[in-house]
Amino acid sequence: MSKQIAKTYVLNGLTANDVAKGIISGGHQTEAFFIQDLDDAYRRIEYFKRKMPRVQIFYAIKSNDNVPLLKLVAALGLGFDCATPGEIYKVLKLQVDPRSIIFASPLKPPQWMTYAKKSGLLYSTFDSSFELKKIKQYWPDARLLIRIKVDSNSVYRLGDKFGCDYETEAIDLLDEAASLGIKVIGVAFHVGSVCFSFDSYVNGLRMAKALFDFEAKSGRHMSVVDIGGGFLSEKNTDIDEVSSLINIALEEHFPDKTVQIIAEPGRYISDSSMVLYTSINAVRWVEKNGEKINILYISDGKYGSLQYTEKWQTVSKLERNTDENHEDLYETIIWGNSLDSADRVLPDIKVYLPQCTPQDWLVFPIRGAYSYVFGSMFASVQLPQIRPVISMELWKKIRGSDVFDPEDIIENPDITEPMPSNLPKVINIQIHLKSNVLINA
Numbered sequence: 001m002s003k004q005i006a007k008t009y010v011l012n013g014l015t016a017n018d019v020a021k022g023i024i025s026g027g028h029q030t031e032a033f034f035i036q037d038l039d040d041a042y043r044r045i046e047y048f049k050r051k052m053p054r055v056q057i058f059y060a061i062k063s064n065d066n067v068p069l070l071k072l073v074a075a076l077g078l079g080f081d082c083a084t085p086g087e088i089y090k091v092l093k094l095q096v097d098p099r100s101i102i103f104a105s106p107l108k109p110p111q112w113m114t115y116a117k118k119s120g121l122l123y124s125t126f127d128s129s130f131e132l133k134k135i136k137q138y139w140p141d142a143r144l145l146i147r148i149k150v151d152s153n154s155v156y157r158l159g160d161k162f163g164c165d166y167e168t169e170a171i172d173l174l175d176e177a178a179s180l181g182i183k184v185i186g187v188a189f190h191v192g193s194v195c196f197s198f199d200s201y202v203n204g205l206r207m208a209k210a211l212f213d214f215e216a217k218s219g220r221h222m223s224v225v226d227i228g229g230g231f232l233s234e235k236n237t238d239i240d241e242v243s244s245l246i247n248i249a250l251e252e253h254f255p256d257k258t259v260q261i262i263a264e265p266g267r268y269i270s271d272s273s274m275v276l277y278t279s280i281n282a283v284r285w286v287e288k289n290g291e292k293i294n295i296l297y298i299s300d301g302k303y304g305s306l307q308y309t310e311k312w313q314t315v316s317k318l319e320r321n322t323d324e325n326h327e328d329l330y331e332t333i334i335w336g337n338s339l340d341s342a343d344r345v346l347p348d349i350k351v352y353l354p355q356c357t358p359q360d361w362l363v364f365p366i367r368g369a370y371s372y373v374f375g376s377m378f379a380s381v382q383l384p385q386i387r388p389v390i391s392m393e394l395w396k397k398i399r400g401s402d403v404f405d406p407e408d409i410i411e412n413p414d415i416t417e418p419m420p421s422n423l424p425k426v427i428n429i430q431i432h433l434k435s436n437v438l439i440n441a
């Protein structure tokens, strides 16, 4: 079922949080919803650029592909990392130049390659001989980056799945590409998503430099290094630390400024831009060993936008009065909105919340990355709607860009209005099929 994109509210003096409270206090909102704060994403982008002035951003849309965010990224003139034809389609629909997209999937079925070629894309990655042969056949004019594996301490270890071995495979692959007449323009790596070992980027850059040297010795030339994503999203001090290591390594290994350095951050840009608000469908109190336990059934869940929980993610009860922050806390179990008994939210975390009623709302901050994009259609449960908001100041900066349509935007919004409903249309039944199993009570 295709989802309606809620219009972006332009805020004059109000905050994203004011809008959430407005929607809830309006009294008509019943389903879970997100607020997406485009200023937050903008601040992240600007901070990233300031910290690593040499690195050009190709936003990884897999982390959050909500159209207003993609439009912001396009309006700011950044590139995109797409991993599937579906993502390429979404970005090209915004009239983005196909040369500012990298198809950063090292394993592509032939039909994906022909799709990319027909769409005017030029850049992609590879990590195997098998892929090179397919590229020769289906996309011979592609310009490629060799994807190498870089060890890291990451929550999502992409190196287990992708990337050739730098020691044993990379050089043979570069020679093979040359003998097939395929142009290799650079080296790519991804240290893994949620990467805690910041020196992994430094190792990746060292290996990239060795491969640049190998190519130069072989009479070939590379000019692009792609340092991937994996940047942490919780606090900016992490990017401070990792960026200074990257900048030093770039100076050491790639002092020649004609070498283009790109990155594919996803989580870092999108994560803190979205907060999820869920209503409470039902509550129960049980006693276990003399302790009261708060059991809540909420309007989103594991099959919606709450599949993953990173260790910095939390939940709280939306405070509507200041005295609420002195309430007693109880151990709490939160169940999602499907009928699956495995649909428990934050299953590995001890959650403590005040006693809640079905009139309360829960707040899940830092839920922009890899949240609703993992939503499944299990049990036809609907995903929360997303309300994007932007400050008047930022809107004035980007509204001249062709990517925005005045139809996308509401200035002076009534923030107490509920989100567009996610419920399916009610079917007006005119023909009753004959059935033997009518309930006749």
Ligand SMILES: Cc1ncc(COP(=O)(O)O)c(C=O)c1O
Pocket: 060, 062, 063, 081, 104, 105, 158, 190, 192, 193, 194, 228, 229, 230, 231, 264, 265, 266, 267, 268, 369
């Ligand atoms: C090739 C590639 N680039 C970029 C990303 C984005 O990573 P992150 O969101 O951790 O920055 C991913 C994530 O899987 C990826 O596979």
